[in-house]
Amino acid sequence: xKLDARTAIAAIAITLxxxxxxxxxxxxxxxxxxxxxxxxxxxxxxxxxxxxxxxADAIAHATTEGEARAAVAMVRLxxxxxxxxxxxxxxxxxxxxxxxxxxxxxxxxxRAPDVAHLLAAAATLADAAAALEAATAQLTTARLxxxxx
Amino acid sequence: xxxxxxxxALLAFAAQAAPEILEQLKSLIxxxxxxxPSLVAPPPPDAEAQIDAEADxxxxxxxxGDPEDDDA
Numbered sequence: 001x002k003l004d005a006r007t008a009i010a011a012i013a014i015t016l017x018x019x020x021x022x023x024x025x026x027x028x029x030x031x032x033x034x035x036x037x038x039x040x041x042x043x044x045x046x047x048x049x050x051x052x053x054x055x056a057d058a059i060a061h062a063t064t065e066g067e068a069r070a071a072v073a074m075v076r077l078x079x080x081x082x083x084x085x086x087x088x089x090x091x092x093x094x095x096x097x098x099x100x101x102x103x104x105x106x107x108x109x110x111r112a113p114d115v116a117h118l119l120a121a122a123a124t125l126a127d128a129a130a131a132l133e134a135a136t137a138q139l140t141t142a143r144l145x146x147x148x149x
Numbered sequence: 150x151x152x153x154x155x156x157x158a159l160l161a162f163a164a165q166a167a168p169e170i171l172e173q174l175k176s177l178i179x180x181x182x183x184x185x186p187s188l189v190a191p192p193p194p195d196a197e198a199q200i201d202a203e204a205d206x207x208x209x210x211x212x213x214g215d216p217e218d219d220d221a
Contacts, residue, residue, distance in 0.1 A: 023185065030186045040192030048196045055204040065212035072204045083197040090192050097188050104185070110157065 025115055026103050029122045033096045036125050040089050043136050047086060050139055051079045078142075082135040085128070092128035096121040 054075045062068035099114070099121035106113040163171045 027185055030188060034186070034189045037189050037192050044193055044195060048200065051197070052200050052203070055200060056207070059204065059207050059211060065208060068208045068212065072208065076201060079197070083195055086195050090194070093192055097191065100188060 022103075022107075022113055022115055025118060026100065026107075026113070029096065029103075029118050030100055032122055033093060033100065033125065036089070036093055036096070036129055039129060040086065040093060040132065043086060043089070043132050046136055046140065047079065047082055051075065051083075054079075079139065082132075082139055085132040085135040089125075089128040089132040092121070092125040096125045 055072050058071035058075050059068045062071055096118075099118045103113040103115070103118050160171065160174065163174050
């Protein structure tokens with residue numbers, strides 16, 4: 001390939017602009033994904049603690065095995081949505097991390113990284129985070145306002 | 150021209166016009182790429198099944214042989 005200096009300079013300018021733009025998107029996505037991992041870990045601990053405590057309370061207040069099983073089933077039902085939200089969120093985190101690794105691999109191989117895929121994964125992660133926060137907040141509020149059975 | 154094509158053009162130009170800086174350019178690009186933040190560990194798997202199993206065990210332990218609950 002033969003290039004004159006003018007074309008080379010243009011190529012350098014375009015390359016730097018493109019790298020800078022993509023790098024910002026990539027770094028923002030990694031930062032958001034890391035923040036999401038913290039949120040998910042905290043949510044998991046909260047859910048685990050609340051679920052375990054409510055099931056223990058249900059068993060402690062029951063007078064028969066049937067009553068205990070019915071009470072625990074009610075607790076499981078109430079927590080099912082939040083656990084499902086957590087699982088979706090974790091999958092979204094893994095997908096976003098995979099998109100980021102694909103981005104890095106493409107950049108390392110001097111191929112054009114799939115920025116659209118990265119942005120889509122980040123958007124899915126944001127949606128999953130909102131659903132998880134809503135589900136966890138609902139349970140926390142219910143727990144705080146709950147009357148001991 | 151995309152960024153990747155421009156990068157190829159830049160490296161090709163450097164190889165042709167200034168081979169002595171080609172390696173420096175490659176090192177610079179690699180150093181820039183390594184400046185990016187890295188991912189932290191993934192969130193832990195959920196403990197729902199474990200909690201449910203513990204509750205089943207607790208119920209079985211508390212009400213085992215309970216004559217009042219034979220019909221339950």
